[in-house]
Amino acid sequence: MLDWLLSLDYALFRCVNGLAGRNILLDSAMKAFCNDHLVPFTLGLLVLVMALKGRRRAEDRENLAAVIRVFLTVALSAALMQLVITLVHRPRPFVDHEVNLLFYRPVDWSFPSNPATATFSFFFSAWFSDRRFSWYFLPPAFLMSFARVFCGVHYPGDVLAGILLALLSAWLVHRLRFLSRPFVSVALVLESRLRSALSVRE
Amino acid sequence: MNEVFHEDILETFLFFFLASLGIIQAMAARRGWHGLSLYGGRVRENVNRALGAGLVIFAYAWYFSDPLHRNVRNIEALMSMVCLVLGILAAAAFSLLAASLSEYLRRLRRGAGVGKPEGKGERDRRVSLTGGTAILHGVPGAAGAGRRLVMVGEPGGLNRRLLGILARSLPPGTEALSLWTSEFPTLEGEDPREAFRRPLCSMLEEMETRGVFSPQGSVFLGLGWGADQLLLARRFLEGRFRPDSLVALAPVLPGPESPTLGDALLSNTPSDILGAVRAMKPWRESRFRSLLRAWIPTCALCVLAATALTASLQLRWWFLSGPLGGAVASLWLVYYLDRTGRKKGVSPRKSWEEKAASALSSLELRDGECPLTVVLPGDIEGGLSQDIASRSGYPGFNMVTWPDALRGKFLLEGRNAERLAGLLFPAGGSQAGRDHGSGHDEVSRG
Incomplete structure (x- = not known):
């Protein structure tokens, strides 16, 4: 069963990675999305937009709670990922196979995909809090995950595992509210004290 | 190699600082937060939006024009996250300081802040x-x-x-x-x-x-x-x-819909807000005092325990992650200690704003x-x-x-x-x- 899954994973990898090196524009775009910085940084800044996008204070308070849960989800998914990495040691595709490599050679294990876990943690956590705004997180997350396979540094199975891990983390953080409640409460108390401190000034 | 690493941290921090500053200014224009206006007066909506968009575009263009930041690994993910948080905090702090300073200068220019303080005039x-x-x-x-x-x-x-x-x-x-x-x-x-x-x-x-x-x-x-x-x-x-x-x-x-008293950011500068908080003295409240009494020893214990743990496991940045993790864990613990106290009726449930809103709504x-x-x-x-x-x-x-x-x-x-x-x-x-x-x-x- 496992062998069959691994061969399916490799077949899918070859389909996607086989597209690399054919079109210089597509290669450049994929290299940009594959980058360690572009998508994660953009998602981080989108969280700031999410915190400030409300129209009234009541909305701001909901957004503040959502942002805290996003950060908790990212932290939890990173912890779960480290746990999986200690248990599963899967080499990168370029170690065992001939691939079209458009990226540098990462030295850590391949399973699960670190970028997929991180970027989809942003998406799923936002999705549980604010369905409408969360869709802004999906295209960058999807493109980065796809680009990692395209550039030859991850198998599709690594990406899928990262997505599932992110979903599990977001679900846990939103389901087990007692995890985030203390931090949300502290943030809301501070927000309340600061934003109700009105005064008539010259 | 080490030099490149440190330089990258600084550049990544600067990227987040500039981009966050742009986003904060653009959102301040959108929300009409006159208190965060950098011009010492009202929000100039179009200027703020242009400034915000310009800063974000500049930050991206500058950072990713360096090939090192495009397809070569440099700083690690954890450090990127730290740069993100610090960059956002620095941008927020800069906005707060700049808005307060420019409002202070505006008051001086308009003569509101000069003159003798009331009560010290010749005939007062x-x-x-x-x-x-x-x-x-x-x-x-x-x-x-x-x-x-x-x-x-x-x-x-x-x-x-x-x-x-x-x-x-x-x-x-x-x-x-x-x-x-x-x-x-x-x-x-x-x-x-x-x-x-x-x-x-x-x-x-x-x-x-x-x-x-x-x-x-x-x-x-x-x-x-x-x-x-x-x-x-x-x-x-x-x-x-x-x-x-x-x-x-x-x-x-209070507004007709929510139990809030309004939004100070709409017109008060951050320094005015801090002045108002200082006058309100929330630290006099018994709830704050009881929380502080519980938090100080809990925090000390948690920081010690977490630092000992991270040091014994020889984690990277243990001297930073230990105390930080301990402080975060102590917040979590104290919240539930206080909650248990509230269930027993030791400390009040409503916040100051909720109480003031309910008093003033009627x-x-x-x-x-x-x-x-x-x-x-x-x-x-x-x-x-x-x-x-x-x-x-x-x-x-x-x-x-x-x-x-x-x-x-x-x-x-x-x-x-x-x-x-x-x-x-x-x-x-x-x-x-x-x-x-x-x-x-x-x-x-x-």
Whole structure:
């Protein structure tokens, strides 16, 4: 069963990675999305937009709670990922196979995909809090995950595992509210004290 | 190699700082947060948006123009996350400082911040009272004046400088007194409405008993929280001092939908907000004290335990992640310790804002004997004016909206002080609340 899954994973990898090196524009775009910085940084800044996008204070308070849960989800998914990495040691595709490599050679294990876990943690956590705004997180997350396979540094199975891990983390953080409640409460108390401190000034 | 690594950390931090600053400025324009405006006045919406977009575009173009940041691993994910958080915090801090500084300079330029502080003018007389301070303003020609004005400022003397400026802009022949209670009520124990009202009433009684100033037949003006105190003490004032009229300028009133008191960011600068928090002294509240008592030892224990753990596991950055993790864990623990206490009835459930909102939302403007005018600034929550109108029954009640006036930047429009003086003592001789319709005001009668 496992062998069959691994061969399916490799077949899918070859389909996607086989597209690399054919079109210089597509290669450049994929290299940009594959980058360690572009998508994660953009998602981080989108969280700031999410915190400030409300129209009234009541909305701001909901957004503040959502942002805290996003950060908790990212932290939890990173912890779960480290746990999986200690248990599963899967080499990168370029170690065992001939691939079209458009990226540098990462030295850590391949399973699960670190970028997929991180970027989809942003998406799923936002999705549980604010369905409408969360869709802004999906295209960058999807493109980065796809680009990692395209550039030859991850198998599709690594990406899928990262997505599932992110979903599990977001679900846990939103389901087990007692995890985030203390931090949300502290943030809301501070927000309340600061934003109700009105005064008539010259 | 090490040099490149450190340089990358700095560049990544700068990228987040610039991009976050751009986003904060663009969002401040969108939300109309005049308090965060970098220009010392109102939000210039298009300028702020352009500045925000420009900063974000510049940050991306600059950072990713370096090939090192495109397809080569440099700093690790954890450090990127730290740079993100620090960059956002630094951008927020810069916005807060720059907005406060530029507002300070604006006040200096407009002459609002120069001049002598009130109570130190040549003809001003400062009087210390039980629970507050009063200042008798020596307006030329006030001796034997027919016009008397009592100005109630915000607790803690938040707007004492504005009171002084208003006193100087009054028409000749006006005897003016400004006063404020020294502290905001903690709203613990006694009825919150009483806690706001009582100190003001006792101060006015003391003034009369000591023969310093008789508020009989005066026009009463309340500013901000002082207006709330005035409205809550209305029945007492009418029974005791028979005021000529009451004017509530920018009272703090909760919106009709949510239990909040408004949004200070709409017009107050961050330094004003901090000043107000300092005057409110939340650390006097028993809940805060009990939380602090529980948190300090818990935090110390958690930090020690977490640092010992990270050091023994030889984790990277253990000297940073240990204390930080311990401090975060202590917050979590103390929250549930406090929650258990609250379930046992040890500490109160409602926050200060919720208590103040519930006290002020039931503010009744009916049943008065003297004319009342409520002046609402442009930065009030939508729907609030209708809510106030529906709460008002006195035939002489007037609600005036000044859309161009901001609570936190009242003198931004150069003629607001004169406009207020005209509202208090109209040229025709009629007093506030009886006839005050003028050019740009939006007036409605309750």
